[in-house]
Amino acid sequence: MESNDNIEQKAGIAQSEGDVNLSSARESWQRENLDDATRALLAEDARYFLHQSLSSPCLNALRSCEGSFLVDTQGRSYLDFHGNSVHQVGFGHPKVKAAIYEALEELPFCTRRYTNRYAVALARKLAEISPGTLNKSLFAPGGAEAISMAVKLARMATGRFKTVSMWDSFHGATLDTISLGGEMLFRNNIGPLLPGSEHVPPAEPLHCPFHCGKSCNLQCAGYMDYVLEKEGDVAAVIAETVRSTGTVPPPEYWRKLREICTRHGALLILDEIPHGLGRTGSMFTCEQYGIVPDMLVIGKGLGGGVVPIAALLAREDLDIGQDRALGHFTHEKSPVACAAALAVIEVIESEGLAKRAAILGNRFMEQLRELQQKHTLIYDVRGMGLLVAVVLRLPDGSPANLQAEQVMYRALNRGLSFKVSMGSTLILTPPLTIEERHLDSAVKIIDDCLSGLDAA
Numbered sequence: 001m002e003s004n005d006n007i008e009q010k011a012g013i014a015q016s017e018g019d020v021n022l023s024s025a026r027e028s029w030q031r032e033n034l035d036d037a038t039r040a041l042l043a044e045d046a047r048y049f050l051h052q053s054l055s056s057p058c059l060n061a062l063r064s065c066e067g068s069f070l071v072d073t074q075g076r077s078y079l080d081f082h083g084n085s086v087h088q089v090g091f092g093h094p095k096v097k098a099a100i101y102e103a104l105e106e107l108p109f110c111t112r113r114y115t116n117r118y119a120v121a122l123a124r125k126l127a128e129i130s131p132g133t134l135n136k137s138l139f140a141p142g143g144a145e146a147i148s149m150a151v152k153l154a155r156m157a158t159g160r161f162k163t164v165s166m167w168d169s170f171h172g173a174t175l176d177t178i179s180l181g182g183e184m185l186f187r188n189n190i191g192p193l194l195p196g197s198e199h200v201p202p203a204e205p206l207h208c209p210f211h212c213g214k215s216c217n218l219q220c221a222g223y224m225d226y227v228l229e230k231e232g233d234v235a236a237v238i239a240e241t242v243r244s245t246g247t248v249p250p251p252e253y254w255r256k257l258r259e260i261c262t263r264h265g266a267l268l269i270l271d272e273i274p275h276g277l278g279r280t281g282s283m284f285t286c287e288q289y290g291i292v293p294d295m296l297v298i299g300k301g302l303g304g305g306v307v308p309i310a311a312l313l314a315r316e317d318l319d320i321g322q323d324r325a326l327g328h329f330t331h332e333k334s335p336v337a338c339a340a341a342l343a344v345i346e347v348i349e350s351e352g353l354a355k356r357a358a359i360l361g362n363r364f365m366e367q368l369r370e371l372q373q374k375h376t377l378i379y380d381v382r383g384m385g386l387l388v389a390v391v392l393r394l395p396d397g398s399p400a401n402l403q404a405e406q407v408m409y410r411a412l413n414r415g416l417s418f419k420v421s422m423g424s425t426l427i428l429t430p431p432l433t434i435e436e437r438h439l440d441s442a443v444k445i446i447d448d449c450l451s452g453l454d455a456a
């Protein structure tokens with residue numbers, strides 16, 4: 001048996017992308033809240049699945065999900081402000097389900113060599129709505145694969161192989177994407193990573209090595225310029241336009257990076273997998289910054305929270321791989337996934353969800369900032385649209401990891417589910433279809449759950 005200290009130490013390393021599955025707080029939550037049937041299902045899950053951080057052993061088991069809600073096997077409902085960022089249109093949107101059923105009946109699979117009307121319609125639609133000349137696409141079964149295709153295309157187009165990405169970033173869990181990513185949990189103790197994968201600090205004032213204080217002074221952008229100049233042969237800069245931890249670079253940052261990449265002949269690949277398609281207040285987050293990358297990667301919610309699908313959107317003149325294999329994925333033109341994606345885009349457009357996300361997100365952040373007046377534990381409230389982060393810190397400025405976990409488990413008991421990231425940041429990403437009264441109740445729940453923890 002591993003000692004508790006050991007387990008808590010491992011949990012510390014795991015505190016990056018999501019909340020940990022090793023902590024004693026989780027164990028006590030389970031002891032107090034799960035019935036025998038759920039425990040038996042969890043035990044079976046742990047018996048048959050390989051264990052890994054952030055998933056098996058799991059916290060609880062679900063029975064159903066619809067709209068903004070999850071229902072667990074004991075019939076308890078939770079507002080889902082986590083949703084793995086797949087639920088822009090909520091769970092089980094009727095139009096998404098109808099589109100899936102139709103494609104499923106008509107053409108459940110598309111064998112390679114053939115195309116189909118769903119895939120072509122999706123590629124056309126993406127070309128129509130994407131900024132600039134990002135008119136060519138390739139689909140993949142997941143975000144990591146789509147990022148991988150982007151890097152391959154950058155290598156082919158530039159004849160270079162080096163990449164520069166950000167510390168603390170996440171671009172997927174495959175071996176090549178963890179090389180680009182900057183999180184210790186994924187990179188540590190796994191052996192050699194992809195050669196030429198270099199990293200620079202992100203525009204993150206909370207941990208800025210250039211000591212910019214609470215507001216970015218663009219020294220990190222200047223450092224990118226320096227690195228690209230010193231290397232001289234970087235194929236691509238890969239970054240999340242905004243980070244799911246609520247890291248929102250200032251507008252000048254992306255304008256500067258766009259210019260720096262062009263000047264050094266490095267392609268700019270933006271990863272908008274978790275927040276593209278409306279979450280930040282426009283269909284694509286780069287539109288908020290008025291810049292167009294050379295490649296844009298989207299995924300997650302593209303499949304409507306039902307079907308896995310991601311897409312690489314590339315500049316038209318980067319269509320240079322005629323005799324090379326960029327993707328070659330079995331499900332690259334899945335009619336069912338493409339039908340779901342078309343329905344998702346149609347719903348986001350017809351229900352005005354991007355604009356809604358901007359309006360509701362501002363209101364939600366204002367309400368959370370009011371809580372900041374009351375709870376000293378709240379160090380910062382930040383985000384863009386309905387990608388909102390509440391950063392918790394202790395009075396001495398250190399991360400409030402234990403308190404963040406406590407808030408999360410207390411919130412579950414009150415029917416609100418969200419993710420804790422980087423140890424002490426509450427990540428709140430509700431569906432863009434969420435009712436305003438449900439956002440209000442989330443604020444109330446967070447308020448209640450913070451009570452009594454401020455002085456701790």
Ligand SMILES: Cc1ncc(COP(=O)(O)O)c(C=O)c1O
Pocket residue numbers: 141142143144145147170171172173240244271272273274299300310
């Ligand atoms: C920013 C970012 N990029 C890439 C990925 C990888 O996507 P997938 O899990 O579909 O491979 C994720 C997934 O969480 C992500 O958040």
